[in-house]
Amino acid sequence: MTALVLLDAEDGTIPQTSRSAIAAAASLGDIDVLVTGGPDTIAAAAASAAKIPGIRKVRTASGEAFAHGLAEPLAALLVALAPDYDHIVAAATAIGKSTLPRAAALLDVQVIPDVMEIRDSQTFVRPVFAGNVLVTLRSSDAKKLLTIRTASFDPVAAEGGAAPIEALTPPDGQQKSRFVSAEHSSTERPQLEAARVIVSGGRGLQSAEGFKILEPLADRLGAAIGASRVAVDSGFVPNDYQVGQTGKIVAPDLYIACGISGAIQHLAGMKDSKVIVAINKDEEAPIFQVADYGLVGDLFQIVPALTAALG
Amino acid sequence: MKILVPIKRVVDYNVKVRVRRDGGGVETAGVKMSMNPFDEIAVEEALRLREKGVASEILTVSIGVPQAADTLRTALAMGADRAILVQSEESPEPLAVAKILKILVDREKPDLVILGKQAIDDDMNATGQMLAGLLDWPQATFASRVEKTADGLAVTREVDGGSETLALALPAIVTADLRLNEPRYAALPNIMKARKKPLETIAATDLGIDLTRRLAILSMAEPPARKAGIKVGSVAELVEKLRNEAKVI
Numbered sequence: 001m002t003a004l005v006l007l008d009a010e011d012g013t014i015p016q017t018s019r020s021a022i023a024a025a026a027s028l029g030d031i032d033v034l035v036t037g038g039p040d041t042i043a044a045a046a047a048s049a050a051k052i053p054g055i056r057k058v059r060t061a062s063g064e065a066f067a068h069g070l071a072e073p074l075a076a077l078l079v080a081l082a083p084d085y086d087h088i089v090a091a092a093t094a095i096g097k098s099t100l101p102r103a104a105a106l107l108d109v110q111v112i113p114d115v116m117e118i119r120d121s122q123t124f125v126r127p128v129f130a131g132n133v134l135v136t137l138r139s140s141d142a143k144k145l146l147t148i149r150t151a152s153f154d155p156v157a158a159e160g161g162a163a164p165i166e167a168l169t170p171p172d173g174q175q176k177s178r179f180v181s182a183e184h185s186s187t188e189r190p191q192l193e194a195a196r197v198i199v200s201g202g203r204g205l206q207s208a209e210g211f212k213i214l215e216p217l218a219d220r221l222g223a224a225i226g227a228s229r230v231a232v233d234s235g236f237v238p239n240d241y242q243v244g245q246t247g248k249i250v251a252p253d254l255y256i257a258c259g260i261s262g263a264i265q266h267l268a269g270m271k272d273s274k275v276i277v278a279i280n281k282d283e284e285a286p287i288f289q290v291a292d293y294g295l296v297g298d299l300f301q302i303v304p305a306l307t308a309a310l311g
Numbered sequence: 312m313k314i315l316v317p318i319k320r321v322v323d324y325n326v327k328v329r330v331r332r333d334g335g336g337v338e339t340a341g342v343k344m345s346m347n348p349f350d351e352i353a354v355e356e357a358l359r360l361r362e363k364g365v366a367s368e369i370l371t372v373s374i375g376v377p378q379a380a381d382t383l384r385t386a387l388a389m390g391a392d393r394a395i396l397v398q399s400e401e402s403p404e405p406l407a408v409a410k411i412l413k414i415l416v417d418r419e420k421p422d423l424v425i426l427g428k429q430a431i432d433d434d435m436n437a438t439g440q441m442l443a444g445l446l447d448w449p450q451a452t453f454a455s456r457v458e459k460t461a462d463g464l465a466v467t468r469e470v471d472g473g474s475e476t477l478a479l480a481l482p483a484i485v486t487a488d489l490r491l492n493e494p495r496y497a498a499l500p501n502i503m504k505a506r507k508k509p510l511e512t513i514a515a516t517d518l519g520i521d522l523t524r525r526l527a528i529l530s531m532a533e534p535p536a537r538k539a540g541i542k543v544g545s546v547a548e549l550v551e552k553l554r555n556e557a558k559v560i
Contacts, residue, residue, distance in 0.1 A: 068475070071440065071450055094470040098452045101405070101437035105444035110406045110525035111437050123529065128433050129328045133337060134534050137526040176480045177449035180465065184473040191471075197559070221560065229489070239455070239469050239490060245434070246489055248471075254559040264327070271537055275557045277549065283542075292540035293552055305546040310560065 001029030012041035019155035038067030195224035204259015262287030349427025388497030
């Protein structure tokens with residue numbers, strides 16, 4: 001059997017999320033990866049992909065249509081390549097979640113999103129009801145298209161391989177959507193999905209100004225900063241900070257929840273963290289039911305004290 | 312412009328679901344059901360486009376059990392003009408839903424279909440993209456802002472590193488994310504008026520679509536519960552535990 005893994009390589013690098021998708025596909029036979037991007041980034045992205053160990057072949061498609069990860073050309077490309085593969089896999093990132101269902105419909109296949117365990121080539125476990133239920137599914141489709149819940153799979157190494165690179169000629173297609181602009185949150189911190197430590201804030205931070213109290217703590221720990229839905233909806237931080245059912249799903253070694261009550265939809269995004277610390281003034285807050293270590297009190301005193309104690 | 316908004320009846324988001332003893336599904340007997348929250352956002356966005364003079368007619372569709380008619384009445388009470396219920400015994404998978412919706416799109420010829428980005432029961436996040444594929448229409452998933460432009464739509468989307476804006480030609484598919492808008496409540500007079508709005512019922516089996524599941528459910532289970540740990544009394548104790556017991560710092 002052979003699997004094709006679509007990588008998120010548009011910026012010329014291979015993110016950890018894509019390497020987790022490769023790790024998930026490892027039990028599905030030989031692995032080819034598909035690297036796409038604009039003419040400026042494709043060479044660097046292909047070279048990075050070729051270094052990943054365990055890859056049979058790197059296939060690349062380049063052009064303006066592929067510069068921004070638009071679902072339409074990517075899905076058309078996956079459909080064109082599909083006859084060579086039994087499984088088509090991508091990380092459950094914005095690009096994977098947009099592209100694979102579209103490609104699946106074109107192949108008359110029911111996509112299987114957010115796979116957290118691969119039992120065998122046709123049997124998969126995925127979360128439903130905000131992660132409160134796990135369902136085991138067996139696909140009767142001849143071909144399987146999956147997106148991978150990256151927090152459930154340790155990424156493969158970035159270096160050590162030397163796979164051959166093959167440039168593809170992508171199918172022609174009429175462009176009905178066009179990239180206009182991007183507003184990326186600039187940050188020097190690790191990406192949420194890749195961070196070993198996450199410091200996360202909720203309603204208890206009270207304001208955008210209040211939220212800044214987490215920054216020295218995150219600096220000290222080399223942590224990414226996350227947020228609950230309330231903190232994002234209240235405008236304390238941008239939307240891509242959100243951890244939860246509809247935000248990022250994370251599983252760091254250490255998750256420090258500050259002023260987060262622990263709504264079901266937030267827990268769905270972080271309860272697989274190895275160690276959870278909760279700091280909250282409400283000792284009845286549901287977050288304490290999943291926390292390994294809870295500290296009841298005023299976070300505006302505790303967080304600076306914790307930062308100082310780690311110094 | 313005519314807008315189609317597909318909506319789904321789901322277990323209310325406040326309900327803590329329980330797996331049935333036979334492991335074949337979750338308990339729904341006596342459980343509160345509501346419109347999928349992302350679909351409410353989709354309905355609201357269609358209403359706002361009509362209020363801006365961009366849309367002229369809003370058609371809403373639900374696929375499911377007869378009680379899904381109640382969900383459609385909610386959308387009508389919010390302000391949708393008419394509704395179609397495609398009745399089926401169980402909830403079809405997104406691929407079958409997309410095929411049913413394609414038939415309705417071919418019949419109704421909307422210029423725009425707005426869907427919730429995912430249903431909060433199966434969390435599939437697939438129907439909009441699958442419909443876009445079947446129709447060969449452009450798509451913008453996870454929308455946080457929708458603007459009509461001279462030649463189509465400008466849609467801002469929530470993506471991994473922030474947000475991005477796409478220009479779409481019409482007809483098009485948009486899926487709604489949380490921050491697109493805050494849906495209105497249906498006022499009582501509008502709930503009364505909604506009872507008189509047209510609601511057509513079609514049997515899913517009459518549409519000639521194979522509704523057989525492609526993904527057989529082998530089992531459902533609640534994940535192992537994470538057990539609560541301990542409360543520490545001070546920052547010093549916390550740091551000590553993280554260093555020497557958990558060994559994560």
